[in-house]
Amino acid sequence: MQNPPIADQSLAWLLASATDPVIIVDRAGLIALANPALEALFGYAQQQLQGLPVETLIPERFRRGHEALREGYSAQPHPRVMGAGAALFGRHREGREFPVEVSLSPLRSPDGQDMVMATVHDVSARKAAERALEESEARMRAVFETAVDAIITIDEHGALERLNPAAERMFGYREDEVAGRNISMLMPEPHRSAHDGYLAHYLATGEKRIIGKGREVQGMRRDGSVFPMDLSVAEMTLGGKRMFTGLVRDITERxxxxxxxxxxxxxxxxxxxxxxxxxxxxxxxxxxxxxxxxxxxxxxxxxxxxxxxxxxxxxxxxxxxxxxxxxxxxxxxxxxxRVGRVREAVCPVDLNRVLAEVVDLLAPPPGIVVDIAPGLPTVAGEPTRLQQVFHNLISNAIKYMDRPDGRVSVGCADEGSHWRFAVADNGPGIEPRHFDRIFQLFQTLAPRDRVESTGVGLALVKKIVEMYRGRVWVESAPGAGATFYFTWPKDSR
CATH class of the missing domain: 1.10.287 (Helix Hairpins)
Known part of the structure; x- marks a missing residue:
């Protein structure tokens, strides 16, 4: 049966209504008709393509070969996909190329002329997606092949499918040797016997013991040696098939x-x-x-x-x-x-009170003034340790003072994450070559019979300050006095 209204419509009307780009070419290779979808695809205005060679729509480097192919198709016309798997390209009016797929169908005009109707599809988006997929697969393959850790994949029955080179080296098997065998072969007893039960229990209940978590387990090499390893397992579904991927790290050295x-x-x-x-x-x-x-x-x-x-x-x-x-x-x-051997209780310590007690305990002799800066901070620490630090620094300054108008000054500066304290004196000073030595145990710069000293005080200061993550140092020059600095963190945790 025929629908008379449709039967009366021309071929041009039908093609103009089609959403697929369609072109009709005569036996000489000239474009007899191009629908609007095709004109838009190639960037031409309405009727602009009519009468032009079909090679106009093909990149120049393919045109000569296309003419021979077109003549061959005219000799044996039949519906088929053009190119038989070859990469085909169209040429836009602006000169840019894009990938296409073309379907050919022989056609006879009302006046008996043999013609060819071609349906053209722009496959740029699909080709870009295929390239992206290929690049992604190449990257994943590179990761799989070059990973330092072993990567193993199994199916839902526990059969080995893939081992990367690191896994081959770790376990001593080639991938083709173990493909299809149960992964329990890489486990020592009792894990080998229990593995299939673990897997079946998970598939039945969904209860995860290691999947998605990771844990330390044992592996067994080809030679029977057992070694500790970190194992993390991920589950995935490909084509409706459940698979498991294990990432294995040999932790023997650790x-x-x-x-x-x-x-x-x-x-x-x-x-x-x-x-x-x-x-x-x-x-x-x-x-x-x-x-x-x-x-x-x-x-x-x-x-x-x-x-x-x-x-x-x-x-x-x-x-x-x-x-x-x-x-x-x-x-x-x-x-x-004792410093550092016992965990000390840290509490707020008012340094104004600590310094007052230290000066009172030292009782500086006449002629030596100890000047304490006002408004010292409250810091976190153990009170006795802070008292020992200031006591040793100030007593050293008093002990080695060589002038009748001696002065010892204690100051503080806020340096963001920590406080910086300074104990300065106008005594004889210290040569730079002794800066490191004076913080060592039992080291003194003056004869002990002239100046009573054990050589322990500055070593004790250094040990206490460093225990609280601080730093201690000295700046001095002979005849110019000395300034001992140390830092104390605001956060003592």
């Missing part, structure tokens, strides 16, 4: 390092315990006879003073001073050894 660290910590704990015992021995077994020597020396110096000549009196004075120095040295060693 475990060995952890064991070594644990051993060192145990040794350190033992050493700390021995140090604690040593401190107990020092404080009791050494200081007791030292106190006896000191008492005896004081008694001799007092009761037999008239029987000593000047040389004897000097010897007794040196003896008593050295006994006191030895006691101070023992106290200093004990203080130094």
């Amino acid at each position: 475990k060995q390092s952890e064991q070594k660290t644990q051993q060192l910590l145990q040794e350190l704990s033992s050493a700390n315990e021995e140090l604690t015992n040593f401190a107990y021995v020092v404080s009791h077994d050494l200081k007791a006879p030292l106190r006896g020597i000191g008492s005896l020396a004081d008694w001799l110096a007092t009761d037999y003073a008239e029987q000593f000549n000047d040389e004897g009196k000097e010897h007794m004075r040196l003896l008593i001073n050295r006994v006191h120095r030895m006691g101070a040295l023992i106290d200093g060693i004990l203080q130094y050894s």
Whole structure:
């Protein structure tokens, strides 16, 4: 049956109504008709293509070959896709090229002429998507092939599908050797026997034990050796098929390092315990006879003073001073050894009060003024430690002062995340070559018989400040006094 209104319509009307770009070419290769969709696709105005060679729509480098192909099609016309899988391109009026697909159909005009009708589709978007997919696959392939960690994929039955080169090296198998075999072959017992049950339980219940989480497990190499590894598993669905991808990292070196660290910590704990015992021995077994020597020396110096000549009196004075120095040295060693061994309770410390107590305790001699800047901050720390820091810095400045109008100044500056404190004096100064040495244990710059010093004070200051994540240093020049700086964090956590 025919619908008379439609049968009466011309071919041009039907093509003009079509949304697909369509062109009709006569046997000579001239364009007999192009619908609006095709004119728009190639950038031509209405009727502008009529009568032009069809090669007008083809890039110039393909035109000569196209003429021969067109003649071959005219000899055996039949409906088919043009190009048989070859890449085809159209040429826009502005000269740019774009990929196309073309379907050919033979056509006979009412007056008996053989013609060809071609339907043209712009496939730029599809080709761009295909290129993007190819590039993505290439990137994923590069990641898979070059990854340092092992990558293994299995199906929902636990059968191995892919092993990247890192996995081949890690387990000692080639991918083609294990493809299709159960992944449990890479596990030691008892995990090997239990794996299929784990997988079946997950598929039945959805309860995740390792998928999407990651955990430490054990793997087994081809030679039977077992090694620790980090394993994380991801699930995906491809083409309706469930698959699992495992990312594996050999953590043998990390475990060995952890064991070594644990051993060192145990040794350190033992050493700390021995140090604690040593401190107990020092404080009791050494200081007791030292106190006896000191008492005896004081008694001799007092009761037999008239029987000593000047040389004897000097010897007794040196003896008593050295006994006191030895006691101070023992106290200093004990203080130094305790820093950092016991976790200290941190609390707000008002430095105005701490400095007042330190100056009062030191009782500076006449002729030396200790100037404390007003409005010192309250910091977080252990009060005794802060008192030790300021006590040692100020007492050093007083102890080594070599002029009658001595001055010691204590100041503070806000430097954002921390406070910077300064203890400055107008004493003899220090040569730059000694800047590092003075912070070492038992190091002094003046003879101990001239200036009583244990050589522990600045070492103790450095240890306390660094324990609180601060820094201590000195700036000085001979004859120009010295300024000791140290920083103290505002956040003591």
